[in-house]
Amino acid sequence: MGTHFKNICTIDYTLYWLVLFTLIALLSGCLDSVPTTSSTTQPSVARAYSGPVAATADVLAFQTNLWNNLKDDNRCGGCHGTGGQSPSFARDDDVNLAYGEVLALVNLTTPAESRMVIKVAGGHNCWLDSNSACGDVITAYIAAWGSGSSTGAATQIELEAPVIKEVGASKNFTATPPASYSAVHDLLVDYCSNCHVETAATPQAPFFADSDLSASYEAVQSKINLDSPANSRLVVRLRDEFHNCWDPNGSTAVNCAASANLMQTAITTLAESITPTIVDPSLVISKALKLTDGIVASGGSRDHSNIIALYEFKTGSGSTLFDTSGVEPELHLTLAGSEGIDYNWVGGWGVEFIGGKAQGSTTASQKLHDRIKTTNEYSIEAWVVPANVTQEERPIVSYSGG
Known part of the structure; x- marks a missing residue:
């Protein structure tokens, strides 16, 4: 199933x-x-163990939760097994000796901070497609060892201070259309007015191809990125989605890349004419996380x-x-x-x-x-x-x- x-x-x-x-x-x-x-x-299926029995309850917990899962050749036993590299925490001849080798590699109080976890999460001999997933799995093994449970332990949620995000200057649209908007407006009227006007046969909002400059400017703002013109929706729509491109070169062949470049150049001219808005330094500004x-x-x-x-x-x-x-x-x-x-x-x-x-x-x-x-x-x-x-x-x- x-x-x-x-x-x-x-x-x-x-x-x-x-x-x-x-x-x-x-x-x-x-x-x-x-x-x-x-x-x-x-417990996991693994090679049969015929060495000395675990000397203490803690050694047994190590054997059950960590050693059994890592001692095979397709995990850690291929290198850190009997006669292999030091530390030989995956040796299969004596679990008590393996226990002595592993103590310096684990943190039973905070399993995620174990040297073993950090090493594997960093890409060392991970057996999965994701290094972080390997780290999480070994963290679970160590947590189960520390709790004395063979099927899971209490997961402590570790809070970390977020990265401080300084608030910088940004560009905002002016209340009225600047002269530099005319290049963008001309392109919109010439190539988008079949759909993006209220009088079109099948009107498509927003109506940024309106012949009225102010109406167009107000409607198009959500499609323009003043801080990164290349990421403007007007540019992406042409460049990546090949939407309603035209022939800027007069070659009778539609060219989406050239159309996108023209639009990006016009938006860049608009953006460069707008002065960035500086946050008043006397204000107390939030530096919290972004929604994403x-x-x-x-x-x-x-x-x-x-x-x-x-x-x-x-x-x-x-x-x-x-x-x-x-x-x-x-x-x-x-x-x-x-x-x-x-x-x-x-x-x-x-x-x-x-x-x-x-x-x-x-x-x-x-x-x-x-x-x-x-x-x-x-x-x-x-x-x-x-x-x-x-x-x-x-x-x-x-x-x-x-």
């Missing part, structure tokens, strides 16, 4: 957090006929006991949602479709689903079946933001075969 998170009837929503837990007798009041038991530990920075966390901690899979969407790009729960096997989800058409990555760790889905492989999904069947119960937590206020209730997450 596969697990997938799919968009049904083209609903549009943004998913910011997804976590799957097994529950211990949480729903027993509703499911009296179904016997329940505590979730049991199911998102708000990642606000405090507290999260209990990840009995966790099965965790998706935090930290990578911000690509076509894979990484399972960073630290519970093997890793159940990564593949985003179906094309970015920008079926889904979009958004700030603050999230993915907007427009018409696509994210689905795990049949093989990796086996861990859901294996862990859920021990309690006959499970819980799914998802942080979802609807993209509109008109759509009705829709399924968002399913554990199914298609």
Whole structure:
């Protein structure tokens, strides 16, 4: 069976957090006929160990949560195993000696600050397509070791001071059209008046091709970037989207690049004529986050006991949602479709689903079946933001075969 998170009837929503837990007798009041038991530990499949037993409870916790997951050749055992590079924390002849080697590499109080995590997150021998995802997985291993749990620990939300954003000068449109706007206006009237005027056969707003200079100037402002003319919507529409280009060179052939250059030059002339607005230094100006920075966390901690899979969407790009729960096997989800058409990555760790889905492989999904069947119960937590206020209730997450 596969697990997938799919968009049904083209609903549009943004998913910011997804976590799957097994529950211990949480729903027993509703499911009296179904016997329940505590979730049991199911360690990762790895090479058989025949060395000395763990000398202490802490060594055993290290063995269960970190060593078992990293000692194989496709992780760290290929280099840091028996007879390999120092430190030999992945040696498979004696887990107690491996424990002694690893202590300098981990921070059980703040797992994310462990030297091992920083090294792998920086690109050292990452086994996934994302270095940050590898770092998150090892962080989960170390956190589970520190908590004494084999299936997850409380995740401490670490608050970091944001980068101070100095407020600089910016250009603003004048109350009336400056003389330098005439070049932009001429292009709009000549090449856009078939659609972007109120009297067109099929009027298309905004009506920036109006022959009245003031009306055109007021309507076009949202399509012009005075601080970066090349990023103006009027330029991008011609250059990248090939919309209604013309023949600036008199060659009888439409040329979108040349059309965009003419428009950009005209907008640049307009922008250069406008004096930047300087913020009054006597004012107390906010240096807070921009909206696109998102708000990642606000405090507290999260209990990840009995966790099965965790998706935090930290990578911000690509076509894979990484399972960073630290519970093997890793159940990564593949985003179906094309970015920008079926889904979009958004700030603050999230993915907007427009018409696509994210689905795990049949093989990796086996861990859901294996862990859920021990309690006959499970819980799914998802942080979802609807993209509109008109759509009705829709399924968002399913554990199914298609």
